Amino acid sequence: MADKGLSSVNLESMEESLHRLSKKPGVKAWLMLDRSNGAVLKTNGQIATVRPAKSASNANASTALPTPTGGSFSTDTQTDTDNESLAAQELASMVWSFLSTAGSLVDEIDEEDELKLLRLRTKNQEFVIVPEPKYLLVVVHDTRPA
Numbered sequence: 001m002a003d004k005g006l007s008s009v010n011l012e013s014m015e016e017s018l019h020r021l022s023k024k025p026g027v028k029a030w031l032m033l034d035r036s037n038g039a040v041l042k043t044n045g046q047i048a049t050v051r052p053a054k055s056a057s058n059a060n061a062s063t064a065l066p067t068p069t070g071g072s073f074s075t076d077t078q079t080d081t082d083n084e085s086l087a088a089q090e091l092a093s094m095v096w097s098f099l100s101t102a103g104s105l106v107d108e109i110d111e112e113d114e115l116k117l118l119r120l121r122t123k124n125q126e127f128v129i130v131p132e133p134k135y136l137l138v139v140v141h142d143t144r145p146a
Helices: 008-023 082-109
Strands: 027-034 040-045 118-121 125-131 135-142
Touching: 008 027, 008 040, 027 082, 040 082, 082 118, 082 125, 082 135
Parallel strands: none
Antiparallel strands: 027 040, 027 135, 118 125, 125 135
C-alpha cells in the first residue's frame, strides 16, 4: 500500500491534518519534503524566523550545504518574499543532510532496521522529522522552559 500514489481522499485527509497541525499551540512551522531528493513540496509558517536565509554572497565553499533538486515550492500562507523561499530551501537542505546521516547510522547498526522518527531539541525549539515512503514531514515547534 505504501507504493501506491496518494488518492484524493488521502490527499484531502492529509491537507486537513496539516491544517490542524499548523494551528496547534507552539508550532512555528512545518515543511514537507520529497523523500527522493529533499525538494520542498509544501510549507507553512514563517521558516525565516526559525532560521533566516544566509546571503548567497556569504556562502563558503567548504561549508556549503547540498541543495535539494527538483520539486516545486508552495505555501499555505502566501509569502512572496525570496528570503522565505530561500530559508525554506536551506532548512530543507540541512534536514536532508541530517536525515541521510542518521539513516546511515541506523543502517550501520542494523541493516534490517529503519529510521521512523527523529527529534532534535535545542534550547529554543524542537524539530520532529517523520520519514514517510514518499515524503518527509518536518515540524518545528517551541520548547517549553525547563
